[in-house]
Every structure is written in structure tokens, then in C-alpha cells.
Amino acid sequence: MKILNSFICIVFVISLLSCNTNSKLGTKVDEFFQSKRYKAMLKDRNSLYTEAQQLKKDTTDLGIEMRKIRKEYSDLKGEYNDLSNKSDSQMAQLNKDLKAKSNELELKENMLQEREQRLKEMEAIVSRQDSITKTLNKIVKDALLGFKADELSVEMKNGKVYVSMTDKLLFKSGSAAVEDKGKQAIKKLTEVLNKNNDIDIAIEGHTDNVPIKTNIYKDNWDLSVARATSIVRMLIEEYSVNPLRLTASGKGEYFPVATNDDLEGRVKNRRTEIILSPKLDELFKMLQRY
Numbered sequence: 001m002k003i004l005n006s007f008i009c010i011v012f013v014i015s016l017l018s019c020n021t022n023s024k025l026g027t028k029v030d031e032f033f034q035s036k037r038y039k040a041m042l043k044d045r046n047s048l049y050t051e052a053q054q055l056k057k058d059t060t061d062l063g064i065e066m067r068k069i070r071k072e073y074s075d076l077k078g079e080y081n082d083l084s085n086k087s088d089s090q091m092a093q094l095n096k097d098l099k100a101k102s103n104e105l106e107l108k109e110n111m112l113q114e115r116e117q118r119l120k121e122m123e124a125i126v127s128r129q130d131s132i133t134k135t136l137n138k139i140v141k142d143a144l145l146g147f148k149a150d151e152l153s154v155e156m157k158n159g160k161v162y163v164s165m166t167d168k169l170l171f172k173s174g175s176a177a178v179e180d181k182g183k184q185a186i187k188k189l190t191e192v193l194n195k196n197n198d199i200d201i202a203i204e205g206h207t208d209n210v211p212i213k214t215n216i217y218k219d220n221w222d223l224s225v226a227r228a229t230s231i232v233r234m235l236i237e238e239y240s241v242n243p244l245r246l247t248a249s250g251k252g253e254y255f256p257v258a259t260n261d262d263l264e265g266r267v268k269n270r271r272t273e274i275i276l277s278p279k280l281d282e283l284f285k286m287l288q289r290y
Contacts, residue, residue, distance in 0.1 A: 048126060055119045062115065066108045073101050129159055132278045136192075136199065137161045140276070143188045152185060161276040163189060170272055174214055176226035178234060186231065189274065190239040201235070202247040202275040203228040208266035209253040225250030227272055 080094050137156045140163060144152060151169040155162050167173075170182035178186065193199060205224030217223040228248040235241040258265035 048122065052119065052122050052126065055115060055122070059112065059115050059119065062108065062112045066105070066112060069101065069105045069108060073098075073105055076101055126159075129278055133159055133161060136196065136276060136278070139192055139196075140189065143192050144185060146188075147185055151181075159277070163274040163276070165272050165274070166267070167270040167272075168267075170231075171227060174212060174217070174223070176217075176223065176230045178230060183234070186234060187239070190235060190241060193235075193241060193245075193276070194239065197242070197245075198279045199245070200247070200277045200279060201241070201245050202249070202277070203231050204255075204273045204275065205250040205252075206255060206257075206269060206271050206273065207253050208256070208269040209260040210266065219252070221250055221252035223250075224252045231272065231274070 076094075076098055080098060133156055137154065140161055141154045144154060144163070147169070150166060152163060152165045155164075165182065165185060169185060170178055172179065193201060205227040207220040207224050209220070212220055212223060217226060225248070228250050232246050232248040235246060236243055253260070253269070256265070256269040257271070258268040260266050260269060
């Protein structure tokens with residue numbers, strides 16, 4: 001449910017990471033982010049569309065098979081009428097065949113009805129999820145109207161809302177300390193999130209492929225993780241967002257949105273994505289029933 005970027009810095013996060021108390025908090029937050037159930041729910045939600053399409057195909061195949069059985073049943077019934085004057089043994093076998101075919105037809109019809117009902121339920125839930133996501137997308141866009149296109153963008157993909165913030169907005173080069181204007185954007189976004197508690201929040205740090213190595217960060221992957229964690233800590237400590245709603249991850253240079261062969265592409269790849277997902281409890285409960 002396709003989910004750009006600027007320059008990056010290092011002052012505030014050094015004090016955060018060197019603080020023993022914050023280190024303990026970071027460990028607890030990282031534990032929260034590893035919820036197997038949450039990852040399973042996301043996986044189930046992302047595969048639901050594929051499963052619905054397969055169900056549609058299965059339903060069509062079942063309908064074809066059911067019509068074939070109906071024809072066989074009709075042919076058998078005609079044969080029954082033709083043989084009505086024949087021996088008792090032939091009539092008994094024919095009655096047995098007719099009853100078996102009738103039972104098979106009834107079973108197929110029940111299976112078809114069950115599949116159609118399940119498909120309707122799944123499509124209804126997906127439709128509600130999409131409606132919620134579209135509403136959230138509009139609310140987030142309205143809240144962030146004051147920022148330029150080269151600072152952030154908001155789009156809906158795969159049933160989720162992606163808020164992509166550039167390094168120009170958030171960080172100085174080589175730093176994981178959030179700049180003042182970036183804090184303003186995060187504050188406005190958090191105002192929306194704190195009014196919608198049924199939204200899970202994933203923070204992903206991304207970089208270009210230009211190698212870095214500093215006293216703090218060994219490489220781009222290290223830096224991308226620190227940036228994601230920096231924003232998570234801000235959401236928890238400054239805006240009281242429930243840690244159970246949050247996941248932080250660093251993607252380094254491995255999920256570019258543009259080529260790294262020129263400056264323009266590298267600028268787009270240096271970004272932090274805040275991914276908003278409506279909770280999947282309803283879908284998860286339904287999948288458990290089958």
C-alpha cells in the first residue's frame with residue numbers, strides 16, 4: 001500500500017547518543033520496534049490485494065466447475081428417465097450416481113457461497129482502509145502546506161501515507177541533529193498523529209552512495225539509522241508519541257528513488273521517510289478466522 005531530501009548535521013545527536021539515560025531509552029525503543037506481530041500484520045496487509053485477486057480467479061473457476069456439474073446432473077437425470085423401465089439393479093446404481101452428483105453439486109455451491117462471502121468481507125475491509133488512508137493523506141498534506149516541494153512531499157502508496165523530508169529540511173551534512181525548520185515540520189505532523197492514535201509510524205533514513213566515515217558514523221548505513229532514531233526520540237520525548245506506535249530503521253544507500261550518477265539524483269536520495277499506516281487489527285482478526 002511507492003513510497004526527497006538535502007544536507008545533513010551532527011551536534012545535537014552526539015549529546016543524545018553519549019547520554020547514558022538516552023542510551024537506555026534507545027535500547028527500549030529498539031525493542032519496541034521489533035514486534036513480530038506488527039511485522040506479520042504489515043505483511044498480511046500488503047499481501048491482501050494479491051490474495052483477493054486469487055480469490056476472484058478461484059471463484060470464477062469454481063463457477064465454471066459448478067456449471068459443468070449441473071450439466072452432468074441434467075444429463076444423468078435424462079438418462080434416468082430413459083432407463084426407468086430397465087432392471088432394478090440398473091435403477092439402484094443410477095439412483096446412487098444421481099445422489100452422489102447431487103451431493104457434489106450442493107458441496108460446490110456451498111463452497112462458492114463461502115468464497116464469495118469471504119471475498120466481499122475482505123474487499124469491504126480493504127475499501128475502509130483505503131478510505132481512512134485517503135482521508136489521512138489529505139489531512140497531512142493540509143498540515144504541511146507551508147513547506148516547499150524541495151523540502152518535503154506527501155503521497156499515498158500501498159495503502160500507506162509517505163511523508164518524505166529532504167536533508168535540506170532536516171539535517172546538515174554528516175549530522176543526525178534535526179534542524180529548526182525540520183523540527184517545525186515534525187511538530188505539525190505530530191499534531192496530526194496525536195489526534196489519530198490508530199496510525200502506526202515508521203521512520204526510515206536514506207542516503208546517497210557517496211561514502212562517509214567520521215568519528216561518529218562508520219558509513220552511510222550507520223548515519224541513516226542514527227537519523228531515523230533521532231526523529232523517533234524527538235517524537236517520544238518532545239511530543240509524547242506512544243513508543244508502541246513507532247518503528248525506526250536505516251536503509252543507507254540501498255533504496256534510492258533516483259540515480260546516484262549526478263548531483264540532482266543524489267539530492268533526492270538523501271531523505272527521511274515517515275510512513276503512516278492505519279492499524280491492521282481488523283484485517284489481522286479476519287485472517288485468523290480462516
